[in-house]
Amino acid sequence: MIDVSFKIETRGLTLAFGDRVIQRDVALRIRPGSIFALMGGSGCGKSTVMKGLFGLLRPIAGTVLIDGESYWDASDDRRIEINRRYGVLFQSAALWSSLTVAENVALPLKLFTRQKPAAIADLVRLKLALVGMEAAADLMPSELSGGMRKRAGLARALALDPEVLFFDEPSAGLDPITSRRLDDLILELRGGLGTTIVLVSHELPSLFAIADDGAFLDAETQTVIASGSPTELRDHCAHPTVQAFMHRERTSESRTPIMQSNGGDADGS
Numbered sequence: 708m709i710d711v712s713f714k715i716e717t718r719g720l721t722l723a724f725g726d727r728v729i730q731r732d733v734a735l736r737i738r739p740g741s742i743f744a745l746m747g748g749s750g751c752g753k754s755t756v757m758k759g760l761f762g763l764l765r766p767i768a769g770t771v772l773i774d775g776e777s778y779w780d781a782s783d784d785r786r787i788e789i790n791r792r793y794g795v796l797f798q799s800a801a802l803w804s805s806l807t808v809a810e811n812v813a814l815p816l817k818l819f820t821r822q823k824p825a826a827i828a829d830l831v832r833l834k835l836a837l838v839g840m841e842a843a844a845d846l847m848p849s850e851l852s853g854g855m856r857k858r859a860g861l862a863r864a865l866a867l868d869p870e871v872l873f874f875d876e877p878s879a880g881l882d883p884i885t886s887r888r889l890d891d892l893i894l895e896l897r898g899g900l901g902t903t904i905v906l907v908s909h910e911l912p913s914l915f916a917i918a919d920d921g922a923f924l925d926a927e928t929q930t931v932i933a934s935g936s937p938t939e940l941r942d943h944c945a946h947p948t949v950q951a952f953m954h955r956e957r958t959s960e961s962r963t964p965i966m967q968s969n970g971g972d973a974d975g976s
């Protein structure tokens with residue numbers, strides 16, 4: 708029987724590059740509308756597992772279920788349909804440098820829908836408004852700060868109203884205040900649109916602030932060694948690798964409150 712209590716579920720998922728296995732027997736249960744973090748030390752395979760979830764890397768074993776349907780057993784056409792329900796934001800935001808912000812956001816709509824140009828322009832304005840980037844519509848990616856680039860990438864990832872958003876290191880390279888604003892935006896998206904969000908991150912302040920569930924991947928054993936929210940893992944998981952990760956640089960990583968909010972980004976956006 709199909710179990711749809713989870714938006715995405717993996718069973719025995721094993722990912723490899725050539726004959727080098729990166730993670731094996733990974734079991735994840737990602738609830739609809741949750742913000743689920745893939746955690747773990749550098750190089751343990753977080754991005755690799757995420758690629759296995761959204762279709763960029765075919766597992767050598769195991770199953771990925773989306774709404775109870777097996778992704779990797781589906782036909783190529785069916786996988787393309789499923790992928791239209793996904794939004795993906797890579798670490799670099801990966802904007803097309805020769806297109807304006809608005810053209811970048813319009814691209815998936817032009818490629819994957821039959822909407823008329825005027826309707827696409829309306830949707831682009833809407834998506835840019837969602838991430839507070841209306842004023843930057845005509846700028847080129849090279850004219851954007853790091854925080855603005857992330858938000859433009861997010862607007863593009865939202866173009867097709869995804870049910871699941873995949874983020875690779877959303878706050879990497881951002882200053883703490885810009886990073887916090889991006890976290891707030893992610894929380895708003897989940898709250899407003901009910902989007903399920905899967906993210907890879909080692910930024911502890913961001914993980915504690917937004918993720919409500921997660922799995923900890925271990926490089927040594929090459930599998931999941933703990934499951935739960937970052938806070939639960941910090942407070943209740945005795946595994947030394949998890950504890951070392953959760954308590955590293957504790958004082959410098961602790962979040963200081965923003966004393967004043969002027970509605971703009973610290974990065975000048």
Ligand SMILES: Nc1ncnc2c1ncn2[C@@H]1O[C@H](COP(=O)(O)OP(=O)(O)OP(=O)(O)O)[C@@H](O)[C@H]1O
Pocket residue numbers: 724729747748749750751752753754755756907909
């Ligand atoms: N395309 C690839 N071909 C071969 N090996 C790869 C490829 N991509 C990643 N790897 C290797 O797989 C391992 C896991 O990499 P991955 O990027 O998934 O880890 P990660 O946990 O996301 O790391 P980080 O936190 O540093 O970004 C690393 O040893 C990496 O060198």
